[in-house]
Amino acid sequence: xxxxxxxxxxxxxxxxxxxxxxxxxxxxxxxxxxxxxxxxxxxxxxxxxxxxxxxxxxxxxxxxxxxxxxxxxxxxxxxxxxxxxxxxxxxxxxxxxxxxxxxxxxxxxxxxxxxxxxxxxxxxxxxxxxxxxxxxxxxxxxxxxxxxxxxxxxxxxxxxxxxxxxxxxxxxxxxxxxxxxxxxxxxxxxxxxxxxxxxxxxxxxxxxxxxxxxxxxxxxxxxxxxxxxxxxxxxxxxxxxxxxxxxxxxxxxxxxxxxxxxxxxxxxxxxxxxxxxxxxxxxxxxxxxxxxxxxxxxxxxxxxxxxxxxxxxxxxxxxxxxxxxxxxxxxxxxxxxxxxxxxxxxxxxxxxxxxxxxxxxxxxxxxxxxxxxxxxxxxxxxxxxxxxxxxxxxxxxxxxxxxxxxxxxxxxxxxxxxxxxxxxxxxxxxxxxxxxxxxxxxxxxxxxxxxxxxxxxxxxxxxxxxxxxxxxxxxxxxxxxxxxxxxxxxxxxxxxxxxxxxxxxxxxxxxxxxxxxxxxxxxxxxxxxxxxxxxxxxxxxxxxxxxxxxxxxxxxxxxxxxxxxxxxx
Amino acid sequence: xxxxxxxxxxxxxxxxxxxxxxxxxxxxxxxxxxxxxxxxxxxxxxxxxxxxxxxxxxxxxxxxxxxxxxxxxxxxxxxxx
Numbered sequence: 090x091x092x093x094x095x096x097x098x099x100x101x102x103x104x105x106x107x108x109x110x111x112x113x114x115x116x117x118x119x120x121x122x123x124x125x126x127x128x129x130x131x132x133x134x135x136x137x138x139x140x141x142x143x144x145x146x147x148x149x150x151x152x153x154x155x156x157x158x159x160x161x162x163x164x165x166x167x168x169x170x171x172x173x174x175x176x177x178x179x180x181x182x183x184x185x186x187x188x189x190x191x192x193x194x195x196x197x198x199x200x201x202x203x204x205x206x207x208x209x210x211x212x213x214x215x216x217x218x219x220x221x222x223x224x225x226x227x228x229x230x231x232x233x234x235x236x237x238x239x240x241x242x243x244x245x246x247x248x249x250x251x252x253x254x255x256x257x258x259x260x261x262x263x264x265x266x267x268x269x270x271x272x273x274x275x276x277x278x279x280x281x282x283x284x285x286x287x288x289x290x291x292x293x294x295x296x297x298x299x300x301x302x303x304x305x306x307x308x309x310x311x312x313x314x315x316x317x318x319x320x321x322x323x324x325x326x327x328x329x330x331x332x333x334x335x336x337x338x339x340x341x342x343x344x345x346x347x348x349x350x351x352x353x354x355x356x357x358x359x360x361x362x363x364x365x366x367x368x369x370x371x372x373x374x375x376x377x378x379x380x381x382x383x384x385x386x387x388x389x390x391x392x393x394x395x396x397x398x399x400x401x402x403x404x405x406x407x408x409x410x411x412x413x414x415x416x417x418x419x420x421x422x423x424x425x426x427x428x429x430x431x432x433x434x435x436x437x438x439x440x441x442x443x444x445x446x447x448x449x450x451x452x453x454x455x456x457x458x459x460x461x462x463x464x465x466x467x468x469x470x471x472x473x474x475x476x477x478x479x480x481x482x483x484x485x486x487x488x489x490x491x492x493x494x495x496x497x498x499x500x501x502x503x504x505x506x507x508x509x510x511x512x513x514x515x516x517x518x519x520x521x522x523x524x525x526x527x528x529x530x531x532x533x534x535x536x537x538x539x540x541x542x543x544x545x546x547x548x549x550x551x552x553x554x555x556x557x558x559x560x561x562x563x564x565x566x567x568x569x570x571x572x573x574x575x576x577x578x579x580x581x582x583x584x585x586x587x588x589x590x591x592x593x594x595x596x597x598x599x600x601x602x603x604x605x606x607x608x609x610x611x612x613x614x615x616x617x618x619x620x621x622x623x624x625x626x627x628x629x630x631x632x633x634x635x636x637x638x639x640x641x642x643x644x645x646x647x648x649x650x651x652x653x654x655x656x657x658x
Numbered sequence: 659x660x661x662x663x664x665x666x667x668x669x670x671x672x673x674x675x676x677x678x679x680x681x682x683x684x685x686x687x688x689x690x691x692x693x694x695x696x697x698x699x700x701x702x703x704x705x706x707x708x709x710x711x712x713x714x715x716x717x718x719x720x721x722x723x724x725x726x727x728x729x730x731x732x733x734x735x736x737x738x739x
Contacts, residue, residue, distance in 0.1 A: 406717050
């Protein structure tokens, strides 16, 4: 979102921004002029002038019941639309409650603007009531952060903050505004950005990459969240359709490769599909498109795609060669770099081999038991819900089952806390999505552990009459940790048994949310249909076997072709 | 191995704090630090030590908003930035 002078002058002339106003009023005006229609937050003492400026303003505020949830709702809002997500919190504990959501946005490169109130300038450093050094706290979890020290700097800082959050590799930006500056009379001052740094593709690297592409017999495209960040799905699909190259996706990339693509191998990595992992291990060329060789993707790094030469496309130079040496690197916006790759046809023998692996290792849903089989349930949901519906996951076994068994036609429709792996992400993220996309089907898929992390947000659903759907997959365990305890900690189930869970349907009913509990496989089809057909918010509580595990699994330290598919006795 | 870096940073106390945090977090220990404020910039000379390749630090520093320039002055062992 680059602000040119013409745009700024038009703001200046066509609005009240040329007039003196309070700092708080200026913030709200600027957000409105940047097209921000909705913000999420929680008021408190040091941010009261901003909440006063919100009163009757064109920017609609959604009161969450915890600041962390405000952060996640703003993340859901931006990830599902591409619009800037904004959250507000007061000083001290309000701001520190935002920390997890901001860190989540940092790990997943999400453009988030966090506005925090701060104690008055004169009180900073005096250990005042609800004073925390939020600028200091922010250093490790933001792309950039500001403490506004002079009222006359406010307008420029806010504009720069929006620009930083949304440009280059996106990320969260925090602006800490002391109360006296919120109350001070200020003038709008256009911020004239220095010429924006846009990395230009090195043509020598392009030539090297294209030679590698021509020589490759067994190439694989390794697709990451950068495709979503760059909004470059069309460029990706143009490249794939021209080459017919097999494609694997990271958790965050799911939806970037459209489900109809013939050689979509799905997710790779620790819980990736077998065909995806085998293809990467066998390939002779890996084209990394906006991904970062995360440890959950690579398994044992020295054994990851060890036969392959690597081409890396990324806007962030610091990601290239960070974990894996590469033969060619195209450091630029994917919109600019992807079209520079040539489109050699992929070797037919390789494609035939990949096809055979896809058939051999296809997911199976013919579960013999009478209990609810989560992969079948999620696959059924995927086939039943509207194609433009949005799934917001929490973190754990259910998250991996969603990644394995549901299909998405856009990365904006699959929101999962990737880098940070934050339990409690799903419900508030879904609220943010539903606010941004009121006419779309929005569901959070959660577990009985994760849902309790931000369960207070049922109140936000009720307050705003949001038709958010909730699927709780309940194994009365912290399932993923339990699975690891079973496999790697001699079945010592330390603090993972949740047999004292509340009655989730009764709990939701307190907030006016209807729903039902199912325990049998025979109930799944009708229950999913009832969930999808429900008009308002709805909870489906699905009880599954507590011993159910996520397969395949690459054990820690193993190579990705050493997948385990059952517990060894 | 040791490396000497020259860094130009915005003249704000938090900018120094921010890049020093990155030095530590990316696995480099600080051996020497000299800092001089000239107008709107801090000119920083520092020596760092790590087993990790120096490009893992220089590229992270270079992308900080407050950092204008990162220059590697001395390379004890042959490594590309």
